[in-house]
Amino acid sequence: MSAQLQTFPSTWVRYTPGQRLLRFALYLIFVLAIVQSIRTIDVIPEFLYDAPTQMADLLHRMWPISWRSFPGSIQQALVETLHMATMGTILAIIMAIPVGLAVANNLTPNRTINFIARFILVSSRSINSLVWALLFIAIFGPGPLAGTIAIAFRSIGFIGKLLGEAIEDAHPGPIEALTATGASKGSIIAYGYWPQIRPAFWSIVLLRWDINVRESAVLGLVGAGGIGMALNSAMDLFQWDKVALILLLIFSIVIIAEVVITRARKTLL
Template sequence: MPVLETEGGAVWRKRTTGQAMARWAMWLLGVAIFIWCWQRISDATTWFFVWDAPEIAGDILGRATPPRWSYINTLWEPLWDTLNIATLGTLAALVMAVPVAFLAARNTTPSALFVRPIALLIIVSTRSINSLIWALLLIAIIGPGVFAGIVAIAIRSIGFCAKLLYEAIEEIDRTQVEAITATGASRMQVMAYGIVPQIAPAFAGIAVFRWDINIRESTVLGLVGAGGIGLQLQASMNTLAWPQVSLILLVILAAVVVSEWVSAKVRGAII
């Protein structure tokens, strides 16, 4: 800690003059960047619509109230498709994420120089692209529908599941693995009896957590044509059927709340 010499003696200071000036310079730079960014945003914004937004929102809310409850029977099948997209996509992702995780973990990869970087590349690349973008690409390749949504959810989930799983693999108790290895067990036996039992709770928690996230993501995939209840939402918005839109949003909210409750109960039972 710097000391400032004065006539009355030494005075302790938290920072030197140079450090204080550097700190103020960083603050000044941050304020300048903020002002510049705000200016760019302001120039690209039509403020008339912003000031008029509360009135427009109130008008839409009035048109959407009350919800069209008679439309509920049309939503059961799309809601079921949404649940299938989330569930099957999560299962497919877990099947692909497990080997990727073992290849990415330092203590299980067959080659830290060649194989591990490829596994990490798969994890990063699948996590970096949003599921909506994957859905748009897959619709162009395999056509619109539920299958495109399942594949989009699966690809998006691989990196998430594999990253958390390979971190759990790297944090296992090595003494248990060493004890099984000392018995003369093969590599597969060590993995089956020394590693898998230790990561099983983490794997179950990751699976349930990702399924909960995928329920949310699958509700909007229909907006780009990947099936599910989002398709009904898009159709209702295109026809300005606001009572149907409000009902669909309530159904989506209920589905998300139920999935959150189920995932919390399952995680609580696992932990």
């Protein structure tokens, strides 16, 4: 007698029991985190209920916008903000390029140098721009110099990390060909890596400048120069029509910077 194979209908299961348990644990942790956050955050119900009335009153005091206040200190502060963002980005590029070259394993195959470079990049990104600004205000005093250097030190981690990743993603063929001809390290970087990473480099720089324009508008709140100082001064003096003008200027400059970046990318890339 020939043994007959019994076939059973197979049932498709999207997740294994282990995966379902893991998903349930993640959902539970997420819910517990939300509940704990709600319990920890001190929300005063009276202020929450009164918020729409206060918002309407604030908007009423902001209108009409004080356009006559633009010439003078506010205009100068706006220009100063753009200068801070631009100079901070340029300084960051100068400091980030060596770190980006050192962090790339294929270009600098030295673990000690890679670790030091990676430590610099992580340190730059882990400290917020406002904290950098407070640190440099303590060193250089209040003003745009502290804000410019804060922007530069904050930007090193961003530019250096993405530049290092672009170098590591470069095609090894041209580099191997240049190495076989006995080319120097500088020639390998200039003719092997640079043509491949140039689009990524300019994209990184333009994106960082766009981010720095936004951040430089906020650094003035802690005394690091720019239009943020004018905003802080107007709020302290309850000049809400000036506050509305400054907020509108910040919004406008961010939009203009976005347009400039988009056109620059099309031109350079």
